[in-house]
Amino acid sequence: MAISSLRGWYKIETMKKRILLCLLAGMACLPVLAQFRVEVSGVGLTQLPIAVSAFRGQDSAPQKIAAIVQADLERSGQFRGVDTVGVALDEGTRPDVALWRQKGADSLVTGSVSRLADGRYDVRFRLWDVVRGQDLGGQSYAVTQADLRLSAHRIADFIYEKLTGDKGAFSTRITYVTKAAQRYQLWVADADGENAQSALASPEPIISPAWSPNGSQIAYVSFESRKPVVYTHDVATGKRRLIANFRGSNSAPAWSPDGRTLVVTLSLDGGSQLYAIDAGGGEPRRLAQNSSIDTEPVYAPDGKNIYFVSDRGGAPQIYRMPATGGGAERVTFTGTYNISPAISPDGRWLAYISRVSGAFKLHVMELASGAVTAITDTTADESPSFAPNSRLIVYATQSQGREALMTTTVDGKLKARLTGQNGDIREPGWGPFQKQ
């Protein structure tokens, strides 16, 4: 008993040291404008031990590829990094599998980074099963300096899929809003929070960003004209389209899975009610008619149903109704304040915020069974959004007096914090898989 707990303590201590080392190593290579720092807290139950060796030649590249790959894999909750004590192994070298087995690794990643004549970088890697002594394959990418991080995320995706059987979501993008000195900015960043680029800056609030299913546009609510109106925003060109600017408030945009329709909350007929609008704009079609609040719509992944929040029963609860309107059935039954539904792309999970003893906490319901799990011990959680592979949730919370973003596994066992350096970070939205 004493030995095992001591061992547990030792493990945590080494992990802390390792994280500290990673952080120090990470800071040295982070670009000056890096917005985030990743902290891992909590340990998942079954994690695959993987050693990611330093990539040969990565010291002369502006991004430490191996560290990015390892951080991605660890953030997923499915992997535990094994210390490689700085060993650099390239993809052409056959590793001493017995040695890596002895270090406790089941898998090993080797690779290299080299500069091409045209100024781009050639990133190569190979994945080894050191238990079976098998080469599990590798890839190479010729990328610009700006896409070095993306190549690392692609490597992490390859490894994740090879070893877990699920598609990786590391090379996807997230959006979020920062507030600093009364200035609001909408950002598009890599899924690890790095490489953030500003899509919109405004002196007035921006809320509820939602990615279009193909990842080319973001719909959001902007208060720049002194009332909430809904825009769609082409991420690549910055071209914006005013989708809903009706009398009263316009908010809570949600895309249909085919990208053709937006459901929004409008008050043009009095009260907050749900309407469908063509994604290119047009006349709103009312989906339901009642005297209560209906808001925060999200489509089920099959496009047939809409989940939304309504206080029709006297307190806000999550309901489901056909996407074309019609009878609604209640989905949440515990507690008196359940809001902000998000459905996992595989249709299995409902993430939402529930008020428990005055605190707002992220919960996850398995839709088939109705079983609910409380995910966090924080008190001001908001705006959950699923990764496109349904394995992680990004959400906003408050930590040390600041608004911050976290990712968590669906079971809540492993969380990582994406910490902004400037101001408050909120309203995360996880984008879809990107075409390769």
Added chain:
Amino acid sequence: MKRIFLILAVTALMAGCGSTTNLDEVPVVDKTGTSVLPPGANGSGSAVGKGDVTTVDVGASSQNAAIVGGPRVVYFDYDSYVIKPEFQSVIEAHARYLKADKSRKVAIEGHTDERGGREYNLALGQKRAEAVRSALGLLGVVDSQVEAVSFGKEKPAVQGSDEAAMAKNRRAEIRYK
């Protein structure tokens, strides 16, 4: 006596209305900037690359409106949209003014305290704004003169998480256009 006070209040209110900044004319700048990222190049293994992100800056447009003379804020209890009796006189003064000048238009801006979700609070703020709008309607104000909108918890009047601060944030503001 009471009548004189009322006349004074309405006069002050009207004087203030004249100086209200028109925030309807906030310029929205749609500009297409230059690309931030060069497009990813195809690799020998698999292609790596993604769309660029172009920054849009809507500019430092709206300034906070000058405080209109005379009371123009209605405060609400927690989780309530009921207009308390002490604010009836505020609404009556504005109703009289709006009925006297049918060309004036007004926005009722609903707000909540910081607790809870942004979108749900937006809907709660909307209910407060609409409570004030229907109170004006009951007093004979034409519906087309009044727009009820909500800022939810996005624009607190005062910072702070204590009950005193939150009570000041649960409000509907009457703002002349």
